[in-house]
Amino acid sequence: MYKILEARNLAGPNYEMLVEAPRVAARCLPGQFVIVKVGEEGERIPLTITDYDREKGIIELVYQPIGVSTSRLSQLHEGDFITDFAGPLGQPSDLTRTPIEELKKKKIVFVAGGVGTAPVYCQAKWLHEHGVESDVIIGAKTKDLVMLEDKMKKVANVYVTTDDGSYGRTGMVTRCLEDLIAEGHVYDHCVCIGPMIMMKFTCLTTRKYGIHTVVSMNPIMVDGTGMCGACRLIVGGEVRFACVDGPEFDGHLVDFDLAMKRQTLYKTKEGEAFLAWKEGQTHSGGCGQCGGDK
Amino acid sequence: MAEIKGLKRVPVREQDPKVRATNFDEVCLGYSEEEAVEEAGRCLHCKNPKCVQGCPVSISIPEFIAALKLKDFDKAYDVISESSSLPAVCGRVCPQETQCEGQCIRGIKGDAVSIGKLERFVADWAKANDRHMKCYRGRQGHKVAVIGSGPSGLTCAGDLAKQGYDVTIFEALHKAGGVLVYGIPEFRLPKDKIVAKEVENVKCLGVKIETNVIIGRSVTIEDLLTKEGFDAVYIGSGAGLPMFMNIPGEQAKGVFSANEFLTRNNLMKAYRDDYDTPIECGKKVVVVGGGNVAMDAARTALRLGAEVHVVYRRSEAELPARKEEVHHAKEEGIQFDLLTNPVEILTDDKDNVTGMKVIRMELGEPDASGRRRPVPVEGSEFEIECDTVIMALGTRPNPLISSTTDGLETNRKKCIVADEKGETSLPGVFAGGDAVTGAATVILAMGAGKTAAKSIDEYIQKKYAAQ
Numbered sequence: 001m002y003k004i005l006e007a008r009n010l011a012g013p014n015y016e017m018l019v020e021a022p023r024v025a026a027r028c029l030p031g032q033f034v035i036v037k038v039g040e041e042g043e044r045i046p047l048t049i050t051d052y053d054r055e056k057g058i059i060e061l062v063y064q065p066i067g068v069s070t071s072r073l074s075q076l077h078e079g080d081f082i083t084d085f086a087g088p089l090g091q092p093s094d095l096t097r098t099p100i101e102e103l104k105k106k107k108i109v110f111v112a113g114g115v116g117t118a119p120v121y122c123q124a125k126w127l128h129e130h131g132v133e134s135d136v137i138i139g140a141k142t143k144d145l146v147m148l149e150d151k152m153k154k155v156a157n158v159y160v161t162t163d164d165g166s167y168g169r170t171g172m173v174t175r176c177l178e179d180l181i182a183e184g185h186v187y188d189h190c191v192c193i194g195p196m197i198m199m200k201f202t203c204l205t206t207r208k209y210g211i212h213t214v215v216s217m218n219p220i221m222v223d224g225t226g227m228c229g230a231c232r233l234i235v236g237g238e239v240r241f242a243c244v245d246g247p248e249f250d251g252h253l254v255d256f257d258l259a260m261k262r263q264t265l266y267k268t269k270e271g272e273a274f275l276a277w278k279e280g281q282t283h284s285g286g287c288g289q290c291g292g293d294k
Numbered sequence: 295m296a297e298i299k300g301l302k303r304v305p306v307r308e309q310d311p312k313v314r315a316t317n318f319d320e321v322c323l324g325y326s327e328e329e330a331v332e333e334a335g336r337c338l339h340c341k342n343p344k345c346v347q348g349c350p351v352s353i354s355i356p357e358f359i360a361a362l363k364l365k366d367f368d369k370a371y372d373v374i375s376e377s378s379s380l381p382a383v384c385g386r387v388c389p390q391e392t393q394c395e396g397q398c399i400r401g402i403k404g405d406a407v408s409i410g411k412l413e414r415f416v417a418d419w420a421k422a423n424d425r426h427m428k429c430y431r432g433r434q435g436h437k438v439a440v441i442g443s444g445p446s447g448l449t450c451a452g453d454l455a456k457q458g459y460d461v462t463i464f465e466a467l468h469k470a471g472g473v474l475v476y477g478i479p480e481f482r483l484p485k486d487k488i489v490a491k492e493v494e495n496v497k498c499l500g501v502k503i504e505t506n507v508i509i510g511r512s513v514t515i516e517d518l519l520t521k522e523g524f525d526a527v528y529i530g531s532g533a534g535l536p537m538f539m540n541i542p543g544e545q546a547k548g549v550f551s552a553n554e555f556l557t558r559n560n561l562m563k564a565y566r567d568d569y570d571t572p573i574e575c576g577k578k579v580v581v582v583g584g585g586n587v588a589m590d591a592a593r594t595a596l597r598l599g600a601e602v603h604v605v606y607r608r609s610e611a612e613l614p615a616r617k618e619e620v621h622h623a624k625e626e627g628i629q630f631d632l633l634t635n636p637v638e639i640l641t642d643d644k645d646n647v648t649g650m651k652v653i654r655m656e657l658g659e660p661d662a663s664g665r666r667r668p669v670p671v672e673g674s675e676f677e678i679e680c681d682t683v684i685m686a687l688g689t690r691p692n693p694l695i696s697s698t699t700d701g702l703e704t705n706r707k708k709c710i711v712a713d714e715k716g717e718t719s720l721p722g723v724f725a726g727g728d729a730v731t732g733a734a735t736v737i738l739a740m741g742a743g744k745t746a747a748k749s750i751d752e753y754i755q756k757k758y759a760a761q
Contacts, residue, residue, distance in 0.1 A: 023512045032511075037468055041569040043562065044468070068570050084468040086506035222557050222571070223476070225466045225508055226692040229536040229551035239545075241535055244693060258545050261645045265547050269572040 002085040005058060007078050011140075011147040014064050014115055015074045016050075022057030024049075024087045030123040031093030031216065031248050034059065035224045036073060037084035043069040046221045048119035048193075048247070049088065059085075062118035062147070068273050089224050090247045093123055093191070094214065100130050108134040109180070109187040109211075110156070111173050111202050113194020114141075117148050119216060120193050121155070128155035135159065135185065139173035139194070142166050173198060174205045187211050192251060196263065200256035207252055215251035217242045219259060220266065233259050301404030304333040306411050311625040315596055318480045318565055321622055322386070322411075327365075330415040334363040336400060337407050344397035345409060350741030351384075351449070353377040355394060355409055362412060371420045374413060375427045379452030379496055380445060380740065382421065382488045383474060385414025388737045389616045421491050426498050427452075435460060436754050439524040440501075441509045441695070444472020445736045446530035446727030448496050449743035450750075455499035457751055462524075464507040469561065472532055473728075473736065476561035477553075479590050481597070482619075485560070510698035519722055525757065526750045529710060529718070529725035530743055533733045534692030538685055539582070543639030548576060548647030552583070552591040552686035559594050575600055576681030580650055582636055583686030584608065587733075589619040591684045592628050602628045603678065607635040607655050607668040633657070633668065637675060639683055649679045689733050699723075707732060716746030724750055 006018040024034055033048045051060035065071040076082065095103060108127065112120035117138050127134050136156040140146045143166040152158050160168030161176040169176050173194070181187070190213040192202040199215040206213040219242050222228040226244035233240050236253040240246065307323040308314075314321050325333065337359040345355045354373050361369040374381045390396070390410035398406035420426075436459055440451045443465040451461045469475050474489045483489060497503060509515065509531070518524045536551030538544050555573070558564040562571035575598040581591050584606035592602045604623070606613060609632050613620055624630070633655045640649040654674035657666035691708045703711040703719035709732055712718050712725040726742025728734055 023507060027512060035506075041563075043570045084506050086466065086468070086508060086512075088511050089508060222554055222562065223467060226534055226694055227476070228554040228557045229538075230554045232538075232545070234545060239538060239540075244535070258645075261547060262545065265574060266572045269574065273570065273572065 001081040001083060004076055004078055004080050004082060007076060007080075010062060012145040014062055014145075014147055017061045017063075017073075017076075019059050019061065019082060019085060020057060021059045021085045021087075024059050024085065025052045025054055025057045028052050028059070028088035029092035029096045030126045031096065031119070032088035032090050033224070033247060034061070034085060034087030035089060035221075036061070036082055038069065038072045038076065039083055042072060042083065043067075044084075044222060044224060045069050045073065046089070046218070046224050046243075048122075048216065048218075050118040050122055051125065052122075059087075062115060064115045086224070090243060091245070093126075093248055095123060095191070096126060100132065103127065103130070103132045106132075106189045107185075107187045108132070108189045108191070109177065109185070110134060110136040111139070111177060111190060111192040111194070111198075112136060113139045113173055113192075113198040114145065115147070116194035116198075116216070117152070120191065121148050121152055123191060124152060124156040133157070135180070135187070137161060137173050137176050137180070138168075139163075139176065139198070140167075172201070174201050177202065177205055181209060190214070190251075191216075191248075196256055196260050199251060199254075200260075203251040203254070203256070213251040214248050215254060216247045217249060217254065217259065218247065219263060300336055303336065303405040303408045304329050306408070308622075311622075311627070314481065315626045318597055320484050321481050324418060325408075325411055325415045327415075327419075330362060330412055331365060333408050333412060334359045337363070338399055340399055344399065345394040345407075348393040348395075348397035349377075350393065350737050351377045351744050353394075353413070358416065359407070359409075359412060362416060367416060367419045367423075368425065370416045371425055374416055377744075378740070379427070379449050380492045381413050382417035382492055383445065383483065384737055384740070385410050385412075385417055386483050386488070387478060387735075389735055391617055393737065421488075427456075427495055436758070437462070437522075437524045438750060438754075439464060439518045439522070439527045440530060441515075441527065442466075442472055442530040442532055442727070442729075443470035443493070443503055443505075444530060444532050444727065444739065445474060446532070446739035446743040447472065447528065448493065449740040450528045450530060450726070450747045451501045451743075452496045452499055453744055453747035454750060455496070455501045457747075459751075459754075461500070462502045462504060464509050464513075465503060465505045466508045466531075467561065468505050470503050470505060472530075476557045477587065477590070478736075479556065479560055479594050481593065482590065508694065510694035515695070515699045515702070515720075515723060525754050526722045526724065528716070528743070528746050528750060529695060529723065529729055530727045530739065531692060531695055531729045532739075533689040533728035535690050536685065537687045537690055539636060539687065541636060541638055543641050543647070544685075546639055546641040546645050546647050548574070548681055549639060549683045549685065550574075552581070552587045552684050553689065555591050555684050556587070556594065559598075565594075565598060573598065574682070576647075577601065578680045579603070579682040579684060580605055580636075580678060580680045581684045581686055582606075583688075584613040584615060585686060585688070585733075586615045586619055586735075588684075588686035589615045589623050591686050593619075593623055593626060595682070595684065596626055596628060600682070603631050603680070604628060605631045605634050605636060605650070605652060605678070607633065608665065609633055609657060612665050631678070635668065635670065636683075640677065647681050647683055649677050650683060651675055651677050689728075691729060691732070695729070712742075712746075714745070715749040716742060717749060722753065724753075
């Protein structure tokens, strides 16, 4: 059991959680993820690490509840326990394995979308601590959904953009990136983390400018330890597994269309389950699954 | 008359195929006390028992059967537990026909003694009567780390604990048991009734189990040997990532590896409404492959309500699965499309599986495995309609440990290299089971765990004698 030290609601639908997990905190690096499971009946949920404190043995996670399992997680409070918390999993970001002198020569831009801002923070902070500067574009649909802006500002040069223009610049992250380039910014390394559709279009943009781009893939996973093969992707024409080969890959080689199709596989079942969970005893059968007798 | 009767084994009761095809309860119901004693009476108590040679963990088979015949179940259990930490598991999932029972003299003229079912009876009797293996507590104090809580790790840990070592098992998943929990289905190996109890038994020997620890990521082998003070490490991390065929359509929605399908259903209990993990099992399922894993996936899909076909490229004689599994699968209504090989998975415009294009095969000259090589019959392609495809083609080793342990030798297939004593290229590091051999059986993994336990004991004794 893993103790929750803090839990709070962040911008919009997002939640932040500090969890006591000394083994994970001792060895994790930016880019890696953990598997979280609530209760005996819960799913194994992969969540990318937002921050860590090695001395105190604490892991910070930011996530957006979307289904039954993540919603159940969001109902836990400070002092509660998470049943299972496994990690760190996946490969650390390539940046952490690049000599610092080389990193200092790179012009790095992070493109963060939605809840993907959290794992970007982990990497930007790591670079900052190692004396490497970076730019971060935080994209959100609207002002209320912009997250971690203040924290991010302490570790990087931040540009916020909202789709509806309610805060910061106006438009999608791709437009912001192109604007920054037009304003004279030069980049040779991009790390993009967010919804798959956003990563796809960011990659199309960076390809135009010849900027090497790394994306963090979040396909469906079950065990997350290199056993089940659910998280397979096609990268550069080959089958790769996000849980052990990734989650970060060369974005210009990822088959996003395929990845997005595969991601929808359980959409109907998840939706039905979520509805049944939300409505509980009062469930009226709108899920189409139970025949309306519950 | 008595002579003729002795040729046949006492039949074991099973759930009716029509009934069991709709539930996940155990198929085989096991012997009653009377049946077990009667079957035990068929053992000839050979002076030179071939059955023991056929057993990878060398259980003193005639001895336990003799005790069983005298209804001394306590003694029968003690005899078995001297050699095996997981008798209730082995009695259910060992391929006895190629091991102990395959060597039985009774089998030359008539049926071999039903050794597996007798072992199962004794183990189940022990559970029902709350008989545990003798408990020991770390009297030596030397620490051994075991990676993986599958059959190999549990055996190695159990044997070392019996000798007084302070053993900790590190398990990557949230539940102990390895393939016994995530791979083999409930209807063949009940999880709460059998696996959890066997794990408890090993814990009762003083073994600690730490779940959610991924060796290579949460902690490295080097750290275990230095910072955490372990004298030796046993790697029993099991098989790894599933293999695919690399045919068109294999990434479509509705194509699963058997590992994923079985993990969802067994470890995550997706077949039960009260568990959150979903499973997508269509109305018509094609399972590709002919091993035990293919049978498990096929019979699971059947129980989830699908019509199931097994597509296998060789003929029935070459099916690598246990005979009992094939027999059970057929009884339950699974159809076998033999000498058939997938060419392409067909999809609709939304990338959902709609069918499979296959080709007829014929058997040619024997290949490296000694089995006749299947060759495609030109122009014999045809289509099978289906909405789900499960690939059960075997696995490749998991790279987590080998890629994070400097100096640990692996072979061409990326399996960890270990000699017949279980020693790897690193001093103090031992390995066995699927991580070394590639996907094999529960009992072979247990045999390797047992051998390694002996080697680890020798290694540690020598290490401290030299000091």
